[in-house]
Amino acid sequence: MSLENLLGNWSQYRKGHEEGGFHDYKHLWGMAIDLDICIGCNACATACYAENNLAVVGKERFEKGQAMHWLRLERYWDQNELDHPAQGASFLPMMCQQCDAATCEPVCPVAATYHTPDGLNAQVYNRCIGSRYCSNNCPYRNRYFNFYSYYEDSWPEPLNMQLNPDLTVRDKGVMEKCTFCVQRIRVAKDNAKMENRPVADGEAMTACAQACPTNAIVFGDYMDKDSQVAKLWKKHQVKLRLTKQNKENPELRGYRIFEELNVDPSVMYLERVREEV
Amino acid sequence: MSGKIDRRNFLKIMGLGGAGTALGGCDLPSTVTLEEGKEEVVSYLMPEEYVIPGVGVWYASTCAQCAAGCGIHGRVREGRVLKLEGNPDSSMNHGKICMMGQSGVQAHYNPDRIKTPMLREGGNLVAVSWEKAVGAIQEKLSAANGDQVAWFTGTLSGHQAALVSNHLEALGSRKHYIHEPINASVWQAVNKDMLGEAMPRLRLDKAQMILSFGADFLGTWISPVHFSGEYAKFRKQKRRGLLVTIEPKMSLTGANSDLWIPAIPGTEGVIALGIAHQLVKNHSKDMSSLPASVQGLINKYDAATTAKIAGIDEKRIQRIAELLVERSPSLVLAGAPVEGQAKGYASVAAVMLLNQLLGNIGQTIESQGSFPFNQLKAKTGGTSDLFSFVETAKNKQLSVVFFYGTNPKFTAPKAMEMDSALNDVPFKVAISMFMDETSMAADVVLPAASYLEDWGTHVAAYQPQQTAISMQQPLMEKLYAETRGFGDIVLDLLKVAKKDVYSAFADYYAYLKNAHAALPAEYKEAGMTDGDAWSAALQKGLVNVATGSMSLPVKPVSFGDPAPADSGGKFAYHFVPSARLGMWDGRHANLPWIQEAPDQITKVVWDSWAEIHPLTAQKLGIKNGSIINVESEHGTAKVQAVLIKAIHPDVIAIPMGQGHEEYGRYAKGRGANPLKLLNPVKEETTGELAMYATRVNASPTSQKEVVVRLGASDTQAGRRFVVTVPVEQYQRTEGA
Amino acid sequence: MAVNKQNHKSSSRLKLLLEKRHIWFAMLSIAAVLAVYPFVVMSSSSSAPEIVPPGGSHNGENVEQPIEFPHNTHVKDNGINCMYCHTYARRSKVAGIPPTSKCMGCHKVIATDKPRIQKLTEYWEQKSPPPWKKVHDVPDFVHFTHEKHLKRFVFDQDFPVENVKEVCAFCHGDVENMTVAHKVKPLNMGWCKTCHINNGGPGDCWACHK
Incomplete structure (x- = not known):
């Protein structure tokens, strides 16, 4: 396999991608988020702060767009509203979509962000040199850069005793983002392996999905056909590796954000429902 | 989302069994x-026992971040x-908790915890030993008249509530003031009169339609996490449940509605009667069993009259009535904006009347049943005790007051003169984790252990289908040796006040264990020793209680005309001190995660703001980000204006929670406290503070700042982030 | 044998990467595979067909411990199994330092006249465990678990547990001839990685980096 060959056949790789499947994935972690029962309460985002050692940056840095919320809860108003938003607000939990064809990965000059055999976009903190190319290339704006060293500001003693030892506290100059709680996945996989059994559905659970009071966020292994998440994707006839879904029943609610960009996100959203009164 | 594996086994939950674990900094992330x-x-x-370094173990306990009493699991490592x-x-x-529950660890590990007892000496609070602090308290207690001793707390339940009651009883006092700025006191009073039960069970999951008059059940009303779960079931019924909200400023519940209608606070009762009118006249609902005065009110509010007073389209009122009939059973709720008026009781009663006319009682409103342990029941409170406390204090009838779990110096309106009332109490004891405003004014401050370091039992006022006593146990050793659990502090007071009974217990742990052992046999599995049953209760985190079944006999309640009477004089706008899930009444302003979490509706962080409708702002010359003065009869708040359409044009809202003068590095000196502006208007029937009855004016200053928000x-500017589909489509694919 | 297995693994990994069009990473991986290739060949020609113990050496600092604990007396002279004291190794990511009560279990009666034991007894009576210093440390961004390594090299191999010290020695060296533990292996990434390649350990960054 020469570099010449690789570059010469690049377009073929891209085409082949539409049809086939990465059947050599043992796990492919995915999500389904039902926007009809997401109430926008922020429990998921706070659970993420608690689980993932996210720094609190304060008002001034928040203003500059330096907040480190790996999972942010966006709120939109309907565009056709007149004097009042008569149908309420639209809430959108937005975290790293763990794209299978992630735009962040190929631009990293040091391969600090790469694709794991579990279908996750990994970020290796000790390898990151802080070029921020990945962040510029993310269409979802889901990558967060440590412009400062937050250890002392964000966790004055004894707040630092809450820090989760299962993942690093990122230092200045490092890019970070949602990992689908890889440390929790790791524990689930380790436990399963120690007992020589497959990982059960629900055993690996992200902090956000765990916290969601309405169970709007469903997390699991897409490769496990009996998992709740795989069933939901199937039910809503949403398939991976397509830039445009050709559903048998186009009325089904599943969709992926920015699918048309060919980034192949692993998060499926279910459309919000409203009743005209 | 229940996993296939046995979660209990997976989590390896263990009972802690008394001893705390040693603190080990073994794996604390640090500089490399x-x-x-x-x-x-x-x-x-x-x-x-059970501790394996490097492996997290989950212990069960109870959340104390609000009074809803959710069960929690805490992950403990090293x-x-x-x-x-x-x-x-x-x-x-x-298995769920809200953002406040998640942030509990930040209260526990907060860098501004009080570490030692403090005593006021020469005007300043100075650190002293427990012996000295307790000695000072006992000295004052023995000098005081028993009935001049009082407790001033937030909602209490379980054995903590029982101990406080017993302490007062031993001293011969009946003065237990209970104050919660976010409450459902008028709702409880109406239900008590109408159904004989203050907190009936609400079956959101069975309702085909919910009409909420400002009851933010997804955010701040009674038991938000429980109701959120039930809300999901409500939406996932064969026919998707329909949610309509009528309120002055959009709450989290409003934001999730199919139809959100802005209303002037105080007109909700009229709207409810307007709907009742439609139900009786056009949908043949029977009102013959109602008192004549109520029948008169129903007759009075035809669509035209209602529309005129409430400023809502006639057709809307008729349509809502139609839907309520069509979607049966339904559920009609009333929250803080309805309660917080001089005629709050009448308004809430008018709302409950709809449930009665629609036959919802017994369908979506059920009895909680009878709870067998009277002393453990939740002692809930609202704002009426603020008035009675101030009055009693000013009459010099209080000599020693214990404060716990409430911060009246912060939450009482300025016009109530809480500051001078506190000065009139010669000896104040604050039991607190933090130096809040009330603790700063105290004569003795006792450092409380955090709820993650303490023992307790909790019986929330609102109980779901399975009533339970929720167990609280320490999840770790105390961070500061000089702090003490609340139960231990009260028990020590009782060991003096009622020595014969309480000297038998070494500590609160022993007391609780003893109380558990004294439970009737049906609370323990057959063959279990008391010790095993205790461990089982701690491991599970709760003790299920069988409640006697009860029906809800509807008693006719008569009430006056809820129509607002006052004009507001020179103040043109209705003022709403809105409640945020997260910040709550201000008790969580010292938690950085809560400060940095964007408000659900405006998405603003780290500050206070005033919500104003763009039309109103235009009239007043206010722009988004303008620093404005919001002025009431009793004070002015200087805040940033946030222009938002999710508010009635006649309403200006400032969320509660900020504006602390004390309370640690994250809260102090940040934003403005809207509660200070309130007029001290009483709700006429219950004596609660009418929190939504204040009028204000707003005027811009020359300053303008960027609104810091997420x-x-x-809008989505035409992009497909959140796609909305009509319910008909949903019914075709996922409904039935 | 091992060499074929290893080569096969490498090429399939490469294929996977190329399929995913990660051009940068793919090119770097090619370089990485080429760089480690000689190691693969060399190790495969050594004796053990299944397990290739890591090589490498490191001369660590002499760490002064509160008590000069003689590993040699315990392991060599008295034949105590490593996991008798470091009991969490098979159940957790960390092996664990034994609680002082475990030391006292024997030393209430054994060698009570020795100054080191007298010092230990002092700690015990003051109810504070000796402040042992960490000798073998990996950076905070590394996830290492004893549990899975013991599974791979001991329990999955039916390796006699009584000889576990031979497996411990892969990374900790000849502890049975040391007094206080001394770091004799580099414990750096290249060293870990070599062993992972030789013994079929995971090659994914996120297997070890957190």
């Missing part, structure tokens, strides 16, 4: 060091509690 022999490995003196999650065994919250765009 790789030098050999620089870091210490902390080993244990004795092997701790003696540190790291993360809180809901207890899946709790039918209150089914997201620059208010």
Whole structure:
């Protein structure tokens, strides 16, 4: 396999991608988020702060767009509203979509962000040199850069005793983002392996999905056909590796954000429902 | 989302059984060091049962971040509690907790915790020993008249409530003031009169339609996590449940509605009667059993009259009535904006009347049944005790007051003169984790252990289908040796006041264990020893209680005309001190995660703001980000204006929670406290503070600042982020 | 044998990477595979067909411990199994330092006249465990678990547990001839990685980096 060959056949790789499947994935972690029962309460985002050692940056840095919320809860108003938003607000939990064809990965000059055999976009903190190319290339704006060293500001003693030892506290100059709680996945996989059994559905659970009071966020292994998440994707006839879904029943609610960009996100959203009164 | 594996087994939940675990900094993330022999490995003196270094163990306890009483699991590793999650065994919250519950660890590890007792000496609070602090208290207690001693707390339940009651009883006092700025007191009073039960069970999951008059059940009303779970079931019924909200400023519940209608606070009762009118006249609902005065009100509010007073289209009122009939059973709720008026009781009663006319009582409104342990029931409160406390204090009828779990100096309106009332109490004891405003004014401050370090039992006022006593146990050793659990502090007071009974208990743990052992036999599995049953209760985190079944006999309640009477004089706008899930009444303003979490509706962080409709702002010359003065009869708040359409044009709202003068580095000196502006108007029937009855004016200053918030765009600008589909489509694919 | 297995693994990994069009990473991986290739060949020609113990050496600092604990007396002279004291190794990511009560279990009666034991007894009576210093440390961004390594090299191999010290020695060296532990292996990434390649350990960054 020469570099010449690789570059010469690049377009073929891209085409082949539409049809086939990465059947050599043992796990492919995915999500389904039902926007009809997401109430926008922020429990998921706070659970993420608690689980993932996210720094609190304060008002001034928040203003500059330096907040480190790996999972942010966006709120939109309907565009056709007149004097009042008569149908309420639209809430959108937005975290790293763990794209299978992630735009962040190929631009990293040091391969600090790469694709794991579990279908996750990994970020290796000790390898990151802080070029921020990945962040510029993310269409979802889901990558967060440590412009400062937050250890002392964000966790004055004894707040630092809450820090989760299962993942690093990122230092200045490092890019970070949602990992689908890889440390929790790791524990689930380790436990399963120690007992020589497959990982059960629900055993690996992200902090956000765990916290969601309405169970709007469903997390699991897409490769496990009996998992709740795989069933939901199937039910809503949403398939991976397509830039445009050709559903048998186009009325089904599943969709992926920015699918048309060919980034192949692993998060499926279910459309919000409203009743005209 | 229940996993296939046995979650209990997976989590390896254990009962802690008394002893705390040693603190080990074994695996504390820190600056990277790789030098050999620089870091210490902390080993244990004795092997701790269930503790494996490097492995997290989950222990069950109860959340104390609000009074809803959700069951929690805390992940403990190397003696540190790291993360809180809901207890899946709790039918209150089914394994879920809200953002305030998640942030509990930040209260526990807060850098501004009080570490030692303090005593006022020469005008200043100085650190003293427990002996000296307790000695000072006992000296004052023995000098005081028994009935001049009072407790001033937030909602209390379980054995903590029982101990406080017993302490007062032993002293011969009946003065227990209970204050919660976010409450459902008028709702409870109406239900008590109408159904004989203050807190009936609400079956959101069975309702085909919910009409909420400002009851923010997804955010701040009674038991938000429980109701959120039930809300999901409500939406996932064969026919998707329909939610209509009528309120002055959009709450989280309003934001999730199919139809959101802005209303002037105080007109909700009229709207409810307008709907009742439609139900009786056009949908043949029977009102013959109602008192004549109520029938008169129903007759009075035809669509035209209602529309005129409430400023809502006639057709809307008729349509809502139609829907309520069509979607049966339904559920009609009333929250803080309805309660917070001079005629709050009448308004809430008018709302409850709809449930009665629609036949919802017995369908979606059920009895909680009778709870067998009277002393453990929740002692809930609202704002009426603020008035009675101030009056009693000013009459010099209070000599020693204990404060716990409430911060009246912060939450009482300025016009109530709480500051001078506190000055009139010669000796004030604050039991607190933090130096809040009330603690700063106290004569003795006792450092309380955090709820993650303490023992307790909790019986929330609102109980779901399975009533339970929720157990609270320490998840780790106390961070500061000089702090003490609340139960221990009260028990020590009782050991003096009622020595014969309480000297038998070494500590609150022993007391609770004893109380558990005294439970009737049906609360323990057959063949279990008391010790095993106690461990089982701690492991599960709750003790299920069988309640006697009861029906809800509807008693006719007569009430006056809820129509607002006052004009507001020179103040043109209705003022709403809105409640935020997260910040709550201000008690969580010292938690950085809560401060940095964007408000659900405006998405603003780290500050106070005033919400104003763009039309109103235009009229007043206010722009988004303008620093404005919001002025009431009793004060002015200087805040930033946030222009938002999710508010009635005649309303200006400032959320509660900020504006602390004390309360640690994250809260102090940040934003403005809207509660200070309120007029001290009483709700006429219950004596509660009418929190939504104040009028204000707003005027711009020359200053303008960037609104610091999440997201620059208010709309999706045509992109497909959140796609909305009509319910008909949903019914075709997922409904039935 | 091992060499074929290893080569096969490498090429399939490469294929996977190329399929995913990660051009940068793919090119770097090619370089990485080429760089480690000689190691693969060399190790495969050594004796053990299944397990290739890591090589490498490191001369660590002499760490002064609160008590000069003689590993040699315990392991060599008295034949105590490593996991008798470091009991968590098979159940957790960390092996664990034994609680002081475990030391005292024997030393209430054994060698009570020795100054080191007298010092230990002092700690015990003051109810504070000795402040042992960490000798073998990996950076905070590394996830290492004893549990899975013991599974791979001891329990999955039916390796006699009584000889576990031979497996411990892969990374900790000849502890049975040391007094206080001394770091004799580099414990750096290249060293770990070599062993992972030789013994079929995971090659994914996120297997070890957190």
